Amino acid sequence: MTAEDSLREMLAMIELELRRLRHDRTEIYTRAIQPILWLAVFGTVMSEVRGIPTGGLPYIDYITPGVLIQSTIFVSVFYGLTIVWERETGILKRLLVAPASRSATVVGRSIASGVRAVVQALIIFPVAILLGVKFIPNPIYITAAFLVLFLISGGFAAVSIFVASLMKTRERFMGLGQALIMPLFFASNALYPIEMMPPALQYVALVNPLTYAVDAVRGLLISGDLSGLAVDVAAILVFDVVIFAVASVSFRKIIE
Template sequence: MMVAQEVLALSRRWLLVALRERLSLLFSVLQPAVWLVFFAGALGGAVDPRVVGTGDYIAFAVPGVIAFTVVGNGVTAAMPLLFDKETGYLDKLLSMRIRRSSLILSRFLFQTGMNAAQTLVILLVALALGVRPESGLLGVPAILAVTALLTLALTSAAMALACAVPSHGTFFAITGFVSLPLLFMSNAIVPLSAMPAWMEAVARVNPLTYAIEAIRLLVLRGWSGGVPVSLAALVVACGLLLTVGAWQFARQTSERIA
């Protein structure tokens, strides 16, 4: 009960901070849909349908846009914690009788809500552009569940990094260097079969690949046999990232308390 109260109280703080910048919040929710319209529209005519496995490149690109949104929000998720550390407010939070895990869980809860809203907007825009997911209406909760798993992994990793780096400049330098390769070293834009052998090998250990594959199967093929396999691989990858991220976060915050 106490954990739930801590998580809800901290989540309310994140929500109030976001609501103070309502225009920024609005554009944050709508931006991924704009990416879908322009990005997929620009590349659709240049991509061979035989390579991507479908003549509807917008439907093929929907999972990649969702994954890219989660990656961007993973970086955004750590920013309040990063500035709390630099202003000294994090030390005040850590001195209170609250569990450090509540900081991660509260941010995860808030980011899951944000990502869910953005994912729904992306799916609605895709629907307006003629995309009809083969998994039907029941596929939407499944897509949101995949998004939540990826959100948990990236949020914990980003918050651990925010605690470990000395300043926000270093944080943005690292995340800026990692974010785009993380996206391009996945099947977001092209399938694994179209990649060079070395890039395919890297993509197969990238958790984004399995999140994208699960969503793509739900959109293009419905409830096919490949969905559970991709979900299982995503759960394993997220479990590893969450374990490492939580350990690093606990270690760094313990040093600050000491």
């Protein structure tokens, strides 16, 4: 096994995801409904309340980064379902018999899921503009924001592969997947500033990778405040490296 084999497998996994998307985009559209409702209904209504200190931003603008990230995380976390399905079929066995390393399979699948998640975000992006969200019109910032989305989704796809290796059936996986996403979303700065939370929850928010991703994307797309960007990106990278390693180790178990 060489680095070249591993890289080739990763690229092949990304290509696979893009080809699947080309044939069937239904999932991407149906998954866009929920985040659009968050923006169109929740965002619009809560804008009228004006009870949340958003630093002068309209509330719908304030929550757009969080909603974008939540929608991509949904894609990643349920990516584990694909892995559970592939475990039930023979695909994983077959990938294990390929020359690339097992970690290349895990990282490759995670990155592929990240790509799928970014496509998901691309659908919501124009809808947000139609709803009146004002993005900073800087192509470099926007590209950087999508890179952050990609990194955080890849990490959560690895979380999902890790969960899939523990919960080997679809039903168990569904249960845990559902139980994971909303608490993460609520225990982050996606909908309100951390300072508003009870102290205990603030600690949770500080170790929640979503908080850093939301902060980075909000800075890049909406507020233009990039003072925390370096810390945010560093936190996301640490999360990715750790979870890729954990998922690669646990992946062995998935096939036995």
